[in-house]
Amino acid sequence: MAIFKEQAITASDKAFFRLRKEIVDGVIPAGSKLSEMELSTNYAVSRAVVREAINRLEACHLVERKANVGARVVSLTPDGLIELYQVRESLEGMAARLAAQNMSEEEILDLNTLLNSQSDEVKTAELYYQEAGDLDFHYRIIQGSKNAYLISMLVNGLYHLVRMYRVQLGMAGPRVTSAFDEHKSIVKAISLRDSELAEMLMRRHIMYSKNNIKAKLQS
Amino acid sequence: MAIFKEQAITASDKAFFRLRKEIVDGVIPAGSKLSEMELSTNYAVSRAVVREAINRLEACHLVERKANVGARVVSLTPDGLIELYQVRESLEGMAARLAAQNMSEEEILDLNTLLNSQSDEVKTAELYYQEAGDLDFHYRIIQGSKNAYLISMLVNGLYHLVRMYRVQLGMAGPRVTSAFDEHKSIVKAISLRDSELAEMLMRRHIMYSKNNIKAKLQS
C-alpha cells in the first residue's frame, strides 16, 4: 500500500489521533459538544493533553471552539462540502501541476504500476477501491508536488475533513470506473510532464467528484 | 482602512498575538529557539499559555516543533518563499474566481473606491501603499470569496508568513505602480463577473510578485 504512517510519541499525539479518528468515523457525532473533563476521564489522561488535542483538531477545521464556552465537532452542511471541494480543486490542481514538474521518473513509474494494479481490481469489481485506492492516488500526487505547505495543508488538514464527509454520508457509491479513467489521464499528463494539462484535468476530476457527492447529499 | 481586527479574550490569545508579531517583525530572529520557560517569565504568564501560543504558531507554519526537544522559529529560505507563493497563487486565484461570483455589488463598489483612493496615493508618491494598500486589496478579495476555509487558511495562516518574508527581506522596493495596474484589471474582471479571467489575472499577479521578491532575494 505504501500509504503514510504517522506515529505518536507523546500522549497528546495519541489522544489527538484517537479523537480525530472517532470524529471522522462518526463515533462522536458531528455537531456534538466536546467536554474536556469527560474526554480526559474517558481516555484516562489529564485535561491538559485533551486540551492540546482539541486545539490541534481546531487547526484541522474538525472542531470549532469558543473561548470560555467549549469546543464542538463541526457539523456537516451542503455549503461546507462545496467550500471544501473548492479549496481541494485549487490546491490539488496546483499539486498536480507541480507533480508534473517535480516528480522523479521512479515516482512516476510507481504511480503507473499502482494504477495498473487498481485496474485489475476494478475489473474484478472489488470496489473497496474507492476509499483506499483513490486516497492512495491523490496522496502520491500531493507528495509528488514536493511543496511542504501544500502537503501539510492537504494531508494534515483537509483530507480528514473530506474523509469525514465521505464516511458519514456513506460514500460507497458508483463513480468508480469513471474516476479511474480520470486518474489514468492525469497520470498520463504527468508522465508527459505536461503541467498545464495535469492541473486542468485534476481540477475537473475534483469538480466531477464534487458534483457526484453533492447529488448524493440532496437525494 | 476597514482592515480586520482580531481581539484577544484569553491570555493565550494575547501571548499568541504578541509572539506572532515579534516573529513576523523579526524581533525574535528566524531560526532561533523558543524556550517555554524563558518566554513565560518574559511575558509574565504561565508556561501553559506559552505552550498553547506556540502550538497555534505551529499550525500557522511560523514555528516548527519537535517532540521532547522544543520549538524553533522557521527559517527563511529561497525554496520556502517559492513554495509559499505557489500556494498563494493557487489559493488566491481561487479566491478571485469566487469573489467574481459571490461579492455583492456593494462590496465591488467599495473595492473600486478603495482602488481610486490608492490611485491618488500612488500619484503623490506616498509609497507606503505597498504594505497597507496591497494587503487591504488582497484581504478584501479573499473575504469576497465567501469561502470560510479559504479565508481561514489565507488570513490566519499564510499571510503572516508572507509578511514575515516581506518585512525581513526589507521589501519597500518598486513594483508599486505596476502592481497597482494589475490590481485595477483584476477588479475590472470581478466587476464584469468574469470569474475565469479574475482567477487568471490574480495568478499572474502573484507570479509577478513572486519573481520580484525572488530577484531581490538573490541580489
Added chain:
DNA sequence: ATTTGGTGTTTTGTCGACAATCTGTAATTT
C-alpha cells in the same frame, strides 16, 4: 585521538488544583 559510557543539568510533557467565566434556574420586581 576518537569513541563510549555515565552523570548531572536543563527542557519539555503531564498532572491535579485553583480562579474566572459562562449557563440555567429560580426568585423578585414591574
Added chain:
DNA sequence: AAATTACAGATTGTCGACAAAACACCAAAT
C-alpha cells in the same frame, strides 16, 4: 405574566509542581 436579577452549578482558563526525556560535559577505554 413578562422581564430582570441573583444565585448555584458546571465548564473552561491558568497556574505551579512533578515526571520523563534530551542535552552537555567529563571520564574512561580502545
